[in-house]
Amino acid sequence: MNSHRCGSRHSSAHPSSSRNTGHIKKIFGYCRVSTDMQAAQGLSLDDQREAIKLYAADRGWIVEEIFVDGGFSAKNTDRPAFQRMVREIKTSDGAISAVVVTKLDRLTRSLRDLCTINEDLLDPYGCNLVAIRDGINTFEPVSKMLLPFLAIIGQIERQNTGERVKATIQHIRAQGGHYGKVPFGFSTVNEGKLKKLVPDSATHPWLEKAIGWYRDGVPMAEIARRLNEEGIKPRYGQLREWTTSKIYELFRTMGVHKPRSVVSDARYDKREAYKLAYQLRGEGKTYTEIADALNAAGLRPLKAAAYRWYSAQELLRSAVYHDRSTPRGMALYLKEEGHSLREIGQRLAQNGHFPKRGGQWYPQTVKVLMVS
Numbered sequence: 050m051n052s053h054r055c056g057s058r059h060s061s062a063h064p065s066s067s068r069n070t071g072h073i074k075k076i077f078g079y080c081r082v083s084t085d086m087q088a089a090q091g092l093s094l095d096d097q098r099e100a101i102k103l104y105a106a107d108r109g110w111i112v113e114e115i116f117v118d119g120g121f122s123a124k125n126t127d128r129p130a131f132q133r134m135v136r137e138i139k140t141s142d143g144a145i146s147a148v149v150v151t152k153l154d155r156l157t158r159s160l161r162d163l164c165t166i167n168e169d170l171l172d173p174y175g176c177n178l179v180a181i182r183d184g185i186n187t188f189e190p191v192s193k194m195l196l197p198f199l200a201i202i203g204q205i206e207r208q209n210t211g212e213r214v215k216a217t218i219q220h221i222r223a224q225g226g227h228y229g230k231v232p233f234g235f236s237t238v239n240e241g242k243l244k245k246l247v248p249d250s251a252t253h254p255w256l257e258k259a260i261g262w263y264r265d266g267v268p269m270a271e272i273a274r275r276l277n278e279e280g281i282k283p284r285y286g287q288l289r290e291w292t293t294s295k296i297y298e299l300f301r302t303m304g305v306h307k308p309r310s311v312v313s314d315a316r317y318d319k320r321e322a323y324k325l326a327y328q329l330r331g332e333g334k335t336y337t338e339i340a341d342a343l344n345a346a347g348l349r350p351l352k353a354a355a356y357r358w359y360s361a362q363e364l365l366r367s368a369v370y371h372d373r374s375t376p377r378g379m380a381l382y383l384k385e386e387g388h389s390l391r392e393i394g395q396r397l398a399q400n401g402h403f404p405k406r407g408g409q410w411y412p413q414t415v416k417v418l419m420v421s
Contacts (some may be wrong), residue, residue, distance in 0.1 A: 061229045074146035076105055076132055076179075078115035081155045083122050094119065097151045104149060104181050110330060113145065123158040123364065126166070127359050131156075138174055147177040153199075154186060167196065172420055233284045253283050259296070260305050269296040308309070315349035322348045322356075326364050376402040380419050390415045 077103035080094050090257070096117055105112045114137070116130040138145050146169065150156045156178075157163050170179055177187040178196070187193040221228045226243035234256030236249040255276065262272050273291035282289045283299075300306035322343055329339045340356040343349075343364075350360045376397055383393045394410025397403070404414055 059264065072378055073111050074108070074110045075144055076110050076147045076149050077137070078102075078112055079117075079131065079150050079156060079361070080115060081118045081121060081123060081128070081131075085121070096153065100151045100181060101149050101372060104179070110146070123154055123156065125159065125363055126157065126162055135170055140169060141174070142176045145174070145308055147174050147179050147188070149179040149181065151181050153180040153183045161196065164197065179406075194244070217352075224302060231284065233299055233391055239377055248403070252281070255279075256299075256303075260300070260303070263300060267368075269293045269300070272296050315344070315347050315355065317351050319351070322364055326361055330365060340363075377418055380415060 063257055076402040080097035080100065080101070094117060096115075101115060102275075103111055109344070116134040118130040120129040121128040121131075126135075126178065134148070138148075140378075148156070153163075157166065157183065167178065171175070171187070178191075179188075185192055185196065185199055215293060217227045221243065223247060224243055226240075227237060227246045231237055231246065234244045234249055234253040234366050237244040238247050239245075241323045245371065259272050261276070263269070267275075271294045273293055273296050276291045279292070283291055283295050297306065325343060325346060325348070326339050329342055334342070336358040342360040343361060349355055350364070353360060379397060379400065380393050383396055384390075388396070390412035394412065394415045397410055397415070404410060405420075
């Protein structure tokens with residue numbers, strides 16, 4: 050088993066890691082939003098920056114730089130600003146005391162990546178981690194020791210919260226109610242405990258006109274210009290003027306514009322995609338070559354029209370089995386292929402793999418092997 054421990058692992062290769070003690074702390078901030086539309090509109094980025102600056106100011110810390118990744122998921126660490134921050138920490142000679150984020154999920158959503166960040170980047174270079182709203186501060190020994198558990202608890206809580214919110218929204222919409230922001234062109238009326246959308250007499254005609262322009266082939270940028278020229282204001286936004294991104298979001302919400310992943314002829318089949326990617330990786334193909342092969346096979350990721358090198362890499366990383374030369378790797382591979390626990394035990398024995406304590410494989414011992 051590949052274990053991922055997030056505990057402290059002191060390294061003598063970087064004696065400079067103790068240089069921060071007793072001095073004014075210099076820190077890096079890190080901010081992230083997950084969608085291109087959010088990045089274009091600056092949603093939450095300013096709030097994240099401000100929270101980091103206030104947190105540092107309250108403690109007399111110096112913010113050396115705040116790194117920002119707009120439009121990148123936290124599923125992996127292949128983000129330009131994050132990677133630049135990594136290089137800066139490694140070349141700072143121990144001068145950076147901490148990386149500060151508003152929430153841990155701004156940095157990563159993966160426990161595996163968190164362990165890698167802690168063990169290979171933060172700990173060896175004397176750099177701590179602070180997640181303001183999660184109460185994580187590895188300057189405190191207890192917080193450092195409990196970091197993996199705090200991360201797991203946070204992940205479980207996020208999942209539970211998401212499920213509760215999703216169920217609530219589904220319940221409201223099933224009764225014909227509206228949940229969330231009121232889109233341009235509409236207002237709401239109360240019917241009992243529900244809010245329902247109704248056309249707004251002042252703005253709905255302009256919504257219909259904008260949709261008509263779009264269907265006539267007018268670019269979104271031109272639609273935004275026309276609305277601004279007419280003095281029509283969007284419902285939300287600090288500047289209260291239309292932009293391409295606001296038109297995009299409006300049309301996407303209304304179902305007028307469908308992202309490429311929705312209209313793509315390629316199909317989503319993670320199981321088949323993984324099998325092909327796994328085979329090609331074993332042949333020494335690059336992630337770019339794997340992505341090209343997946344696209345040629347008519348496969349696509351869940352939320353994109355086509356595979357790119359980074360989504361091919363994520364596809365392979367999302368699986369927990371990689372090396373079929375090990376008993377666990379072979380067991381997980383066979384399980385993914387649809388074999389029963391008994392059949393997996395038989396195949397393991399045929400390939401010369403036996404339980405550590407000897408004897409034969411039973412369904413329960415195979416199960417323990419896979420989850421160990």
